[in-house]
Amino acid sequence: MKAGCAVRAWLLFAPGAIACLLAPCAPRAASPPAAPRAQLGVSLEEGWPEIEPFSDGKTATDLPGRAARWEPGAESGPDRTGYDALQVELSTEILFAEGAIAGEALWTLEMAKSPPAVLAFDFFDNMIVTGASLDGVEMAWEHAADSLRLTPPRVLVPGETLQVRVSYHGQPERGFLLGFAFGDHGGVPVAYTNSEPAAARSWWPCKDRPDEKFTAELEFIVPDSLAAASNGVLTAVTPLPGGRAGYHWSTRYPLAAYLVSVIATNFVQFEDRYAGLDGREMPLTHFAFPEDLEAAQRQWAVTPVAMRFFAETFGEYPFIAEKYGMAEFPWSGAMEHQTLTSMGAYFLQLPNCQDWVVVHELAHQWWGDWVTCGTWRDIWLNEGFAVYSEALWAEHLGGPDSLRAQMRANTRHFRGSVYDPDFIFNSTVYRKGAWVLHMLRHVVGDADFFRGLRKYGDAHAFGAAVTEDLRATFAEIHGDDLRWFFDPWVYGEGMPLYGVWWEALTPGPAAQRLVRVRVVQEPVGSQYYKMPLDALFMLADGAEFRTVLWDSLPDQEFFVALPAEPVALTLDPDEWVLCRIYYDAFPSGLAEDPGERSAWEGAVRLGAPHPNPTRGALEIPLALAPAPSGRSGPAGRALSPLPPFLAPAASPQLGIFDSAGRLLRRLSLGSGRNGEPVFSWDGRDPRGVAEPSGVYFARWLNGAVPLPGSGEGRAVRILLIR
Numbered sequence: 001m002k003a004g005c006a007v008r009a010w011l012l013f014a015p016g017a018i019a020c021l022l023a024p025c026a027p028r029a030a031s032p033p034a035a036p037r038a039q040l041g042v043s044l045e046e047g048w049p050e051i052e053p054f055s056d057g058k059t060a061t062d063l064p065g066r067a068a069r070w071e072p073g074a075e076s077g078p079d080r081t082g083y084d085a086l087q088v089e090l091s092t093e094i095l096f097a098e099g100a101i102a103g104e105a106l107w108t109l110e111m112a113k114s115p116p117a118v119l120a121f122d123f124f125d126n127m128i129v130t131g132a133s134l135d136g137v138e139m140a141w142e143h144a145a146d147s148l149r150l151t152p153p154r155v156l157v158p159g160e161t162l163q164v165r166v167s168y169h170g171q172p173e174r175g176f177l178l179g180f181a182f183g184d185h186g187g188v189p190v191a192y193t194n195s196e197p198a199a200a201r202s203w204w205p206c207k208d209r210p211d212e213k214f215t216a217e218l219e220f221i222v223p224d225s226l227a228a229a230s231n232g233v234l235t236a237v238t239p240l241p242g243g244r245a246g247y248h249w250s251t252r253y254p255l256a257a258y259l260v261s262v263i264a265t266n267f268v269q270f271e272d273r274y275a276g277l278d279g280r281e282m283p284l285t286h287f288a289f290p291e292d293l294e295a296a297q298r299q300w301a302v303t304p305v306a307m308r309f310f311a312e313t314f315g316e317y318p319f320i321a322e323k324y325g326m327a328e329f330p331w332s333g334a335m336e337h338q339t340l341t342s343m344g345a346y347f348l349q350l351p352n353c354q355d356w357v358v359v360h361e362l363a364h365q366w367w368g369d370w371v372t373c374g375t376w377r378d379i380w381l382n383e384g385f386a387v388y389s390e391a392l393w394a395e396h397l398g399g400p401d402s403l404r405a406q407m408r409a410n411t412r413h414f415r416g417s418v419y420d421p422d423f424i425f426n427s428t429v430y431r432k433g434a435w436v437l438h439m440l441r442h443v444v445g446d447a448d449f450f451r452g453l454r455k456y457g458d459a460h461a462f463g464a465a466v467t468e469d470l471r472a473t474f475a476e477i478h479g480d481d482l483r484w485f486f487d488p489w490v491y492g493e494g495m496p497l498y499g500v501w502w503e504a505l506t507p508g509p510a511a512q513r514l515v516r517v518r519v520v521q522e523p524v525g526s527q528y529y530k531m532p533l534d535a536l537f538m539l540a541d542g543a544e545f546r547t548v549l550w551d552s553l554p555d556q557e558f559f560v561a562l563p564a565e566p567v568a569l570t571l572d573p574d575e576w577v578l579c580r581i582y583y584d585a586f587p588s589g590l591a592e593d594p595g596e597r598s599a600w601e602g603a604v605r606l607g608a609p610h611p612n613p614t615r616g617a618l619e620i621p622l623a624l625a626p627a628p629s630g631r632s633g634p635a636g637r638a639l640s641p642l643p644p645f646l647a648p649a650a651s652p653q654l655g656i657f658d659s660a661g662r663l664l665r666r667l668s669l670g671s672g673r674n675g676e677p678v679f680s681w682d683g684r685d686p687r688g689v690a691e692p693s694g695v696y697f698a699r700w701l702n703g704a705v706p707l708p709g710s711g712e713g714r715a716v717r718i719l720l721i722r
């Protein structure tokens with residue numbers, strides 16, 4: 001988006017980012033305990049587990065610049081390598097004692113119509129290249145600026161297929177987030193990788209961009225007391241001299257460089273089975289640390305059932321001729337490596353099942369691995385889809401209420417845009433990305449939404465897609481270019497704020513009542529949203545009446561014919577739209593600055609009425625609730641100047657109710673003797689008739705005022721004695 005902005009965001013957030021994973025969401029059983037305290041642990045947002053991606057005690061400032069931060073680079077632009085990577089035979093010996101690796105990559109490449117003058121690979125330049133050849137003929141190389149540039153010994157022919165071999169060794173330096181790491185669990189060594197988004201190049205020479213896919217023959221040589229788990233199918237375990245063993249893994253389905261992974265330690269392997277849609281069985285092969293075996297068996301048991309649900313929803317598991325599994329690694333996140341998710345040991349140490357993590361990573365096998373984001377600017381096509389898949393799973397288990405609860409928990413004050421975010425693992429990517437899909441589903445309807453997802457998947461299967469590909473698919477299905485939807489929601493920022501008024505136009509009893517509804521939108525920048533807003537009228541006869549208001553203008557009126565007298569209107573009752581709705585109030589001034597509103601959230605309460613009891617007149621002041629411990633807030637600040645939601649434009653109103661709950665009076669905010677904000681009541685009804693002795697209640701009438709979370713401060717009790 002904006003380079004300067006991106007740099008700042010990286011510095012703020014880079015150290016503790018989670019490669020793929022996200023925060024706990026609503027329906028989960030209990031709040032997780034604190035994550036293992038990390039030297040570099042920072043939470044991306046409140047509620048996220050703290051993460052320690054760096055197990056060797058380095059701090060962010062110790063790390064080279066390329067490891068401490070990362071920005072979308074050449075891989076977000078056109079591919080200028082001049083070749084298509086078809087296949088790699090990658091052999092990596094893991095040298096635990098030295099914290100090093102020795103490797104050889106044999107690439108099969110197909111030249112473009114204009115073959116390149118040099119064959120370039122992404123490869124960190126701290127790694128030592130010891131040899132390079134083209135079809136067996138040695139060639140010269142340059143290795144600088146994390147790029148390995150090989151000079152072909154002959155002229156390359158357009159369209160020809162050739163083989164390039166590169167030999168190297170070294171101690172891998174960390175890429176952003178991770179790369180190749182050495183650690184231990186209970187004193188047993190473990191080597192592991194996590195290469196998203198651009199750290200595959202830290203440990204092997206590759207074309208490190210998400211839209212380049214190839215098949216891979218992967219050999220990892222480890223001490224024979226350990227096992228190496230990787231992508232695809234295990235084809236052989238070869239004993240080697242010196243107490244070593246070579247684990248050969250083979251992928252028949254193409255994958256991107258960042259999805260190639262290995263974890264090597266004293267794994268215990270256990271199996272489960274998945275029954276495919278056509279009845280064919282596929283192994284689920286999991287790898288856990290011996291000390292965590294029981295927890296892994298318990299926590300990962302949901303896999304075959306969830307896989308079946310996603311297969312029925314999105315189409316068959318994409319890699320059914322290989323396998324799926326999870327492998328534990330000593331990291332506090334999880335990562336959807338193709339056919340073998342890396343699952344943080346952290347989750348297995350939590351007391352409750354973390355099904356949502358299993359489900360999230362599993363969904364990535366479709367959205368992320370089968371269809372990969374074409375550039376990192378499109379990362380929401382991976383993460384927004386995985387978070388929405390969690391919501392779909394919740395809906396599958398618990399129905400519409402669970403779906404709503406899950407999406408409500410995904411609501412934030414979102415920073416920046418979904419496309420080309422300032423930080424590729426921020427909550428705008430994950431959670432607003434999920435909201436985009438949720439709203440798209442509402443716009444096109446369930447049938448077209450799920451048909452569209454399958455069509456999008458089939459069109460880009462085993463390849464990559466960008467945001468415009470998704471838009472094009474749904475545009476075709478919906479018969480509308482949908483730019484009015486994608487432009488504000490995906491490429492733009494913010495969300496709509498709606499002010500809503502309504503009135504019944506036909507006086508007296510009538511068979512059909514005409515209602516005027518006025519919806520005012522607060523502009524986000526210069527932009528207004530076009531959205532279908534469900535409107536639910538409660539009618540005097542107890543029935544409900546539903547309709548849809550297609551709102552698109554700054555200030556729009558709708559006329560609705562109802563079969564009976566209306567008593568209440570709720571807009572978007574099923575929470576299909578990411579928005580804020582203010583009844584009987586202009587959004588203007590209420591929430592122009594979400595941060596300001598957020599700082600006040602829950603802080604304002606109704607003070608004690610005085611005098612109370614009263615013989616008639618009384619005043620109800622506003623008070624500030626004490627700030628919750630550990631949270632900064634406006635406690636102690638004077639209510640002057642008034643926060644935006646109490647400003648006159650917001651017309652905050654207090655209602656006086658009798659003990660039967662009937663609304664007797666509406667009070668507007670005024671000023672007390674010293675200019676302080678108060679509500680005043682003269683003990684009379686709107687016609688000036690004195691109310692009788694009794695118990696009365698005062699409470700807020702509009703949703704404009706951020707209130708404390710529970711009872712206190714929401715309503716106050718008044719005793720009137722005549």
Ligand SMILES: [Zn+2]
Pocket residue numbers: 019020021022360364382383386
């Ligand atoms: Zn993810």
